[in-house]
């Protein structure tokens with residue numbers, strides 16, 4: 001090949017690479033610009049959403065955001081008193097919206113009658129009511145930043161029950177409600193809260209694994225609902241750090257407050273992704289998972305987890 005041929009070939013490869021990068025970036029950025037299709041799920045202005053883990057953090061952020069966008073909300077939690085307080089706050093801020101509560105300790109999901117929740121939901125929304133959104137938000141870990149061998153048998157079970165088992169059970173129970181067709185448009189939407197920890201983070205092994213469950217569950221259910229064509233859509237959220245009820249860190253550009261995350265998540269409905277980082281700056285952070293080698297990311301994660309652990313130990317000693 002002559003030098004001119006080489007130059008032409010390399011220019012063509014360079015141009016193709018740049019076009020591919022430009023295409024990928026534009027496609028990704030468009031996810032954050034498209035209008036939300038959430039209003040399609042509440043054309044009557046009287047539909048219901050069910051939010052798990054609704055008494056604090058991101059879950060309560062979802063409740064506030066959904067009420068502000070015209071949904072009635074069923075709040076799930078484990079503490080009746082706290083649920084009542086949150087309902088009062090919502091009623092004061094959104095007097096035209098209806099609310100209901102479901103009390104269920106998800107850690108104990110194996111021993112309790114989970115199927116009773118279906119009857120409770122029917123009672124709350126009434127025979128003619130329409131449940132069109134399920135937000136599977138409840139989750140977390142029992143003890144932050146500890147080694148697997150430091151966890152007790154019940155710590156392990158509790159984390160699995162809270163993040164994985166209950167999510168699967170409540171979705172199974174509420175899918176028939178979401179599939180009910182009403183004159184006012186499409187049926188229902190399932191939103192599952194996963195986490196960047198599903199990539200597998202040290203000192204969070206069980207929690208990371210349960211978020212892997214949520215991610216794969218989301219992908220499988222989305223394909224199943226699409227194949228069945230009953231009008232239910234499914235989307236999972238890849239969430240980075242958020243200031244919340246149990247994670248009281250300082251708010252920064254990369255650590256939004258809970259309601260901001262909920263707002264971003266509802267804005268992503270209809271973006272065409274099965275798994276999405278709903279908050280733009282979390283997506284920017286997540287690019288590092290693609291660019292940097294795993295050893296480098298893990299080195300950073302280990303440092304971060306050790307500093308979280310040191311803070312937890314310091315605050316325990318000062319109590």
Ligand SMILES: NC(=O)c1ccc[n+]([C@@H]2O[C@H](COP(=O)([O-])OP(=O)(O)OC[C@H]3O[C@@H](n4cnc5c(N)ncnc54)[C@H](OP(=O)(O)O)[C@@H]3O)[C@@H](O)[C@H]2O)c1
Pocket residue numbers: 052053054055056057058059076077078079082104105106107108137138139140162193194195196239240241242243244245246247258
């Ligand atoms: N915050 C973050 O940085 C972050 C990052 C990635 C993913 N996420 C995910 O986002 C979701 C929400 O996290 P968050 O930080 O907002 O949580 P949070 O502030 O700790 O709130 C958790 C909610 O779940 C409820 N809950 C806890 N244990 C329960 C149980 N055994 N039975 C029933 N309800 C229970 C809590 O009730 P009480 O009010 O009674 O405690 C509260 O309403 C989780 O799935 C979490 O894994 C969070």
